[in-house]
Amino acid sequence: MAKLRRELDENKHGKNVSSGKENEGFNVRKSGDASVVLVGLPSVGKSTLLNALTNAKSRTGSYQFTTLTAVPGMMEYNGSKIQILDLPGIVEGASKGRGLGRKVLSVARNADLVLMVLDVFQPELLDMLERELHEVGIRINKKHPQVFIEKAHYGGIAVHDQVSDIPDHVVKEILRIHGINNGRIIIKEPNLTMDQLIDVVTGNRIYLPSLVVLNKIDLVDGKFISQIEKKVQNFIPISADRKINIDDLKSLIYDKLAFIRIFLKPKGDKIDQEPLIMNQDCTIRDVCQKIHRNFVKDFKHAYVWGSSVKFSSQKVGLDHRLNDKDVLRIILK
Ligand SMILES: Nc1nc2c(ncn2[C@@H]2O[C@H](COP(=O)(O)OP(=O)(O)O)[C@@H](O)[C@H]2O)c(=O)[nH]1
Ligand SMILES: [Mg+2]
Structure with a gap:
């Protein structure tokens, strides 16, 4: 089985990716503190959702395949900038190259979070989406095996x-x-x-968290939605078009990305009002790396105020783990 799987993988990833142009994926630059991709079938409302979440103006339409390339937008929330990518719809067989399938799915590999967008009338297609992602090596809501x-x-x-x-x-x-x-x-x-x-031996698997979004709930009633709850677990009912539950969705995206805010307090200065957005479990070293490439090399020690230390202005080293809303002063050599 392992042998067959390997051959399949080679056909899919190895050869095509390195030589063929068509499999290189879209040229989308990652920007912001994290990036989130919208994955779903054509016409479920991905572009409408992108426009509702961000400043972007992605084309929407009642006909299929409106979006032919990856369209980025920026969502600002709690001081963080989150890139949202609208992708062309994927259909069954996308991972085997149907439509723009493999290109689309390869963009998802670089994301920090996947939003699975479903139409209220076709919630059962979630399984298909997960299968297609699985085929290109993306494991949804699963941890890297120990x-x-x-x-x-x-x-x-x-x-x-x-x-x-x-x-x-x-x-x-x-x-x-x-x-x-x-x-x-x-x-x-x-x-x-x-x-x-x-998966582990193959080494090119990606483990990503996801949120399931059920769109177009303006077209149905509460009874209809509770029926769906029997089939699909843990979805967020929204209407991208009527802007229902959009703020809740933003907050869930933010929580799922598990950011923390670090406030810098340079010597002799007031605390910076703009927080540095970091990932949970980040260390002082991670913060230094984010500020300037020389900061780790020139690091002497740091002082921290907040819940990660026992007392205020505690002196710490590079490996100290920070918590949300910690205040940090870095002293260089
Ligand atoms: N009733 C309703 N229609 C929606 C909603 N969101 C999107 N649509 C419509 O669904 C169609 C497809 O939307 P679009 O965003 O282009 O879908 P995409 O192919 O997934 O990007 C358009 O006609 C939208 O106006 C919604 O929340 N409610
Ligand atoms: Mg679209």
């Missing part, structure tokens, strides 16, 4: 596994098929499946 591979030049394969049911010789065989003959593999994922193992 499996780690360290390659070496000699010595064969050592399997460190006290938790999974997969026999060691099978693990070794899968590594061998993928050209790994030396090194060690550490398996810490209980109930690791063969699929997950192959």
